[in-house]
Amino acid sequence: MTVLVIAEHDNNELKPGVAQAVTAAGLAGGETHVLVAGANCSAAAAAAARLQGVARVLLCEATHYADGGAENLAALLATLAPGYSHLLAAATPFGKNLMPRLGALIDVAPISEIVAVEGPSSFVRPIYAGNVLVKVDSTDAIKVLTVRATAFAAAGDGGAAGIEAVPAGPDLAVSRVIGREIVKSERPELTAARVVVSGGRGMGSGENYHKVLEPLADRLGAALGASRAAVDAGFAPNDYQVGQTGKIVAPELYVAVGISGAIQHLAGMKDSKVIVAINKDPDAPIHQVADYGLVGDLFEAVPALVKELGG
Amino acid sequence: MKVLVPVKRVIDYNVKVRVKSDGSGVDLANVKMAVNPFDEIAVEEAVRIKEAGIATEVIAVSCGAAVCQESLRTALALGADRAILVESDIELQPLAVAKLLKAVCDKEQPTLVICGKQAIDDDANQTGQMLAALMNRPQGTFASKVVLGDGKVQVTREVDGGLETVELTLPAVVTTDLRLNEPRYATLPNIMKAKKKPLETTSPAALGVDVAPRLSHSRFAEPPKRSGGKKVADVAELVAKLRNEAKVIA
Ligand SMILES: Cc1cc2nc3c(=O)[nH]c(=O)nc-3n(C[C@H](O)[C@H](O)[C@H](O)COP(=O)(O)OP(=O)(O)OC[C@H]3O[C@@H](n4cnc5c(N)ncnc54)[C@H](O)[C@@H]3O)c2cc1C
Ligand SMILES: Nc1ncnc2c1ncn2[C@@H]1O[C@H](COP(=O)(O)O)[C@@H](O)[C@H]1O
Numbered sequence: 001m002t003v004l005v006i007a008e009h010d011n012n013e014l015k016p017g018v019a020q021a022v023t024a025a026g027l028a029g030g031e032t033h034v035l036v037a038g039a040n041c042s043a044a045a046a047a048a049a050r051l052q053g054v055a056r057v058l059l060c061e062a063t064h065y066a067d068g069g070a071e072n073l074a075a076l077l078a079t080l081a082p083g084y085s086h087l088l089a090a091a092t093p094f095g096k097n098l099m100p101r102l103g104a105l106i107d108v109a110p111i112s113e114i115v116a117v118e119g120p121s122s123f124v125r126p127i128y129a130g131n132v133l134v135k136v137d138s139t140d141a142i143k144v145l146t147v148r149a150t151a152f153a154a155a156g157d158g159g160a161a162g163i164e165a166v167p168a169g170p171d172l173a174v175s176r177v178i179g180r181e182i183v184k185s186e187r188p189e190l191t192a193a194r195v196v197v198s199g200g201r202g203m204g205s206g207e208n209y210h211k212v213l214e215p216l217a218d219r220l221g222a223a224l225g226a227s228r229a230a231v232d233a234g235f236a237p238n239d240y241q242v243g244q245t246g247k248i249v250a251p252e253l254y255v256a257v258g259i260s261g262a263i264q265h266l267a268g269m270k271d272s273k274v275i276v277a278i279n280k281d282p283d284a285p286i287h288q289v290a291d292y293g294l295v296g297d298l299f300e301a302v303p304a305l306v307k308e309l310g311g
Numbered sequence: 312m313k314v315l316v317p318v319k320r321v322i323d324y325n326v327k328v329r330v331k332s333d334g335s336g337v338d339l340a341n342v343k344m345a346v347n348p349f350d351e352i353a354v355e356e357a358v359r360i361k362e363a364g365i366a367t368e369v370i371a372v373s374c375g376a377a378v379c380q381e382s383l384r385t386a387l388a389l390g391a392d393r394a395i396l397v398e399s400d401i402e403l404q405p406l407a408v409a410k411l412l413k414a415v416c417d418k419e420q421p422t423l424v425i426c427g428k429q430a431i432d433d434d435a436n437q438t439g440q441m442l443a444a445l446m447n448r449p450q451g452t453f454a455s456k457v458v459l460g461d462g463k464v465q466v467t468r469e470v471d472g473g474l475e476t477v478e479l480t481l482p483a484v485v486t487t488d489l490r491l492n493e494p495r496y497a498t499l500p501n502i503m504k505a506k507k508k509p510l511e512t513t514s515p516a517a518l519g520v521d522v523a524p525r526l527s528h529s530r531f532a533e534p535p536k537r538s539g540g541k542k543v544a545d546v547a548e549l550v551a552k553l554r555n556e557a558k559v560i561a
Binding site for chain 2: 015069070071074092093094096097098099100101102103104105107108109110111112113126127128129130131132133134135136137138139140172173174175176177178179180181182183184195220228231232237238239244245252253263264270273274275276282287288289290291292293294295301304305307308309
C-alpha cells in the first residue's frame, strides 16, 4: 500500500494543507509519496522532500502544469493511479477541483473532506453543513480523497526523501488561465492562523470592516475572515468567506463580530478552540456556540477591546 | 446552443437536520425540501444566457425519486424550457449521477452544462468535475462570472487568494459559486406556465448506466456539542477571561 499526496504549491512553496494531507496519508496506508507537478517547481519539491513521513517525491515539470488546472493534472494522475492504494489532496479549491475529476477518470467514487481515517477503506466526513458526521466505507480498489486540513496535525519538517523526476503527460489544451486577481496579504493565511477575526453584515460597509477590524487583527496577529453576507455585500474578498461553502477554520481563538451565526457560518468555525462573539443581539445564535459572548454595539466594543488589549 | 442544468432536490437550507436515534441515517420525514441553492443560481445563469440571445434552450435534469419532479417544476418556473427526470428509487451517489448526466448529455449535446458547485446535503462538491471528466471536456468550477464567446467560455473562478479567469473550449462544464448571480423568484404566472412545459421521464436502465453505490454510509452521528452560551459583562472582563481562563492571548 502506497499513498500519493498531490501537493498544491506556487512552484516555490507548498500551500497550507499539504503537510496535513501527508499526516492523513500516513494514517491511511503504508508508504507516502508526494507529487509536485508544475513548471520550475524544484523548490516546492525540495520542501515536500523535507516533510516528515514522506518516502519519495515525484517531480513532474511541464509548462502546462504551471497553473494547476484540473484537466491536465487529472490526466497525469490517472496514469500514476494504478501504482497507489490512495490518492489524496487537501480540500482546498485546488484539491476540490482536481480530485473528483481524477475519480471519474479511473472510475472511483471520491470521498470529500475526510476528518478521520478509521482504516484503509474507512473514513469519517461531515455532511449537512457539519451537522452530521458519517462513516464512509469505500468498495473501490483505489481511494480518491480530499482531506480537511483542520482535522489533522501538520507533518513536521526534518525528512529527507529522494526526489525522482516523472515524465509529463500531454497538454490537452482545452483550458488556459487568462487572468488573475490575487491579493497578497501580510496577514497569516486564514486556514492556518492561530487567531481569526471575522466580520459580518453588522460591519455595515467595507470601510467599517477594515477600519474597525484591522486594528484588532493587528493586535492579535490574526487573519481576517467574513460571513457570506459580508462577502456578498463587498465588504471583504470572496476568499475570506468562512463556512459550509467557504473556508473551514479551527484557530485557537475565533472572534465573530456582527455575525448572527447561521448554520452555514457555524459549519466553518465551530471547531475553533475558543469562540468570542460580539453582537448587539443577545439572542443571536452565535452566542450559543461562543465561549465568551459580549452583547453590545461592535462600533464601541471593538475599539474598546483594542484599547484594553493595549493596542 | 443548448444549456443543460442539473438540479438536485435537497433539504431546505434553513432546516436543522436530525440524526435518527439508531444512527442509521438522517431523519428526512416531513422535512421541508427545496432546490439546491447552487442549482437555482445555475438555472438563473442559464436563463440569462438564453435571455441574452445566446442559448436557444435550457434543459433542467434531475436524478432521483419521482418527487424530484417538484424541483424540475421549480426550474421550469424560473425559466427552463423543458425538463428530464432520471427516475430512481435507490440512493444515487455523485459518481452515479455524473454517469447519468453524461448519458443525458450524449443525447442532448448541450454546449454548456451548468451545475451547482456543491449539494448542501452531501456537501460532496464532485458531480460537475466528474461529469466534465466523463465527457472529456474542460471544467470551470466555482464560477462567479461566465462569459460566452465564439467556441469558448471565460469563467472567473473563486479560488484561494482571490479570482482566476480561465478560458475553456466549448463544450464545457461550469459549476456555480454563490456570487455568480442572484436568482429571481418564480412568479405565480410562471409557476402556472411551468405546469404545461414538457417533463420527460427516463431511468438509469434506459440510459444504460450502472448506478450501484460504491460507498456505504453508516454510523450517522451529531458532532459533540459546544458548551457555549456564557456572556461577559464588558470588554475588561472579556480580556481578563481570554488571558487567565482561556489563556489564548498573552
Ligand atoms: C447555499 C448557501 C451557502 C451558504 N454558505 C455560507 C458560508 O459558507 N458562510 C457564511 O457565513 N454564510 C453562508 N451562507 C449564508 C448564511 O445562511 C447567512 O445568511 C449568513 O451567514 C449571514 O451572515 P451575517 O451573520 O453576517 O449576517 P446577518 O445574519 O444579517 O447577521 C448580522 C448580525 O450582526 C449583528 N449586528 C448588526 N449591527 C451590529 C452592531 N452595530 N453591533 C453588533 N452587532 C451588530 C446583528 O445583531 C446580526 O446578528 C450560505 C447560505 C446558503 C443558502
Ligand atoms: N441527483 C442529482 N440530480 C441532478 N443534479 C445533481 C444531482 N446530484 C448532484 N447534482 C448536481 O451536481 C452538483 C454538485 O453536487 P454534489 O457533487 O453532490 O455536491 C449539484 O449542485 C447539482 O447541480
